[in-house]
Amino acid sequence: MPDAAALPAPARALIAAVGRTPLVELPFVAEVAPGTRLFAKLESVNPGGSIKDRPVARMLVEAWRAGIFAGGRRLLDSSSGNAGISYAMLGAALGVGVTIVVPGNASRERLDRMRAHGAELIVTDPIEGYDFALREARRLAEAGPDRYWHCDQYSNCHNWLAHFDGTAEEIVTQLSELGLGPPDALVAGIGTGGTLTGTGRRLRQANPHTHIAAVIPETFPGIEGLKPYGSPGDIVPELLDATLIDETLAVTSDQAAAMCARLARLGLYVGPSSGAFVHAALEVASQRRYPVIVTFLNDTGERYVSTGMWQQIATLRHT
Numbered sequence: 451m452p453d454a455a456a457l458p459a460p461a462r463a464l465i466a467a468v469g470r471t472p473l474v475e476l477p478f479v480a481e482v483a484p485g486t487r488l489f490a491k492l493e494s495v496n497p498g499g500s501i502k503d504r505p506v507a508r509m510l511v512e513a514w515r516a517g518i519f520a521g522g523r524r525l526l527d528s529s530s531g532n533a534g535i536s537y538a539m540l541g542a543a544l545g546v547g548v549t550i551v552v553p554g555n556a557s558r559e560r561l562d563r564m565r566a567h568g569a570e571l572i573v574t575d576p577i578e579g580y581d582f583a584l585r586e587a588r589r590l591a592e593a594g595p596d597r598y599w600h601c602d603q604y605s606n607c608h609n610w611l612a613h614f615d616g617t618a619e620e621i622v623t624q625l626s627e628l629g630l631g632p633p634d635a636l637v638a639g640i641g642t643g644g645t646l647t648g649t650g651r652r653l654r655q656a657n658p659h660t661h662i663a664a665v666i667p668e669t670f671p672g673i674e675g676l677k678p679y680g681s682p683g684d685i686v687p688e689l690l691d692a693t694l695i696d697e698t699l700a701v702t703s704d705q706a707a708a709m710c711a712r713l714a715r716l717g718l719y720v721g722p723s724s725g726a727f728v729h730a731a732l733e734v735a736s737q738r739r740y741p742v743i744v745t746f747l748n749d750t751g752e753r754y755v756s757t758g759m760w761q762q763i764a765t766l767r768h769t
């Protein structure tokens with residue numbers, strides 16, 4: 451994280467609380483691959499409740515330093531919700547106006563929290579998906595360049611750099627504290643591609659043989675935060691380095707929810723993209739070629755209460 455000394459005090463405190471998350475070892479990998487070790491970065495402990503605090507903090511500090519908001523310009527971006535919460539939270543702490551273009555299927559908790567921080571929301575048709583929200587943000591920014599600064603998490607290099615300098619560096623350090631080298635495999639999803647590109651590039655520097663698996667949602671309406679990467683007509687995020695990807699693994703919403711239930715029984719209350727990653731990580735483990743695997747628990751399960759996910763899981767358990 452760049453030096454944040456010139457920022458207002460609330461922003462400084464929140465930004466200082468971003469990152470340095472626990473690396474949790476998940477024991478049930480032993481069922482599919484005894485001897486394999488599976489670790490996950492617990493990103494739900496970030497102050498905005500998700501991994502998106504990392505890139506958003508870095509992108510906003512860079513913009514603040516460059517004087518982007520000095521004339522009263524608003525911060526604008528599209529988001530499926532987690533980045534929107536980070537923008538709304540840190541924008542409020544910086545005293546910067548925030549406008550988020552968000553597809554209408556973002557969970558109630560996300561919409562409520564962004565509004566609570568004072569963000570203006572432009573809610574787009576959920577059927578049109580993330581790509582439409584992104585196009586809408588680009589259109590607004592072009593129409594009002596003095597009113598809006600489009601942060602554009604899909605192309606802003608500070609998104610992937612936050613993961614290169616932060617997330618991946620922490621993984622290497624935390625594994626070495628356990629007497630382990632850099633991971634043999636990395637399992638990540640693709641929203642903007644920031645996590646996969648940033649951590650993938652840094653971990654490949656540390657170990658050129660790191661196997662990189664990308665998780666994609668198999669079912670509609672999908673898994674919040676993950677892009678149905680590769681379908682015809684989809685916008686491929688500008689900053690995604692697709693050459694890093696060795697393997698793609700499709701996960702259904704039901705598989706993701708079932709894994710969330712298992713993780714909750716370990717005390718880890720996380721959302722469906724985290725469930726999808728751990729499900730996919732077990733598939734990678736079952737190949738028995740990767741002794742140390744790292745993945746992400748990207749956001750808190752509290753963000754999905756209104757979707758009925760947890761009730762659905764409770765019903766499944768009793769039938």
Ligand code: PMP
Nearest residue numbers: 532640641642643644645675723
């Ligand atoms: N999971 C969740 C819960 C997310 O909110 C996001 C980001 N939208 C992702 C995964 C994907 O992360 P990235 O944007 O770094 O590709």
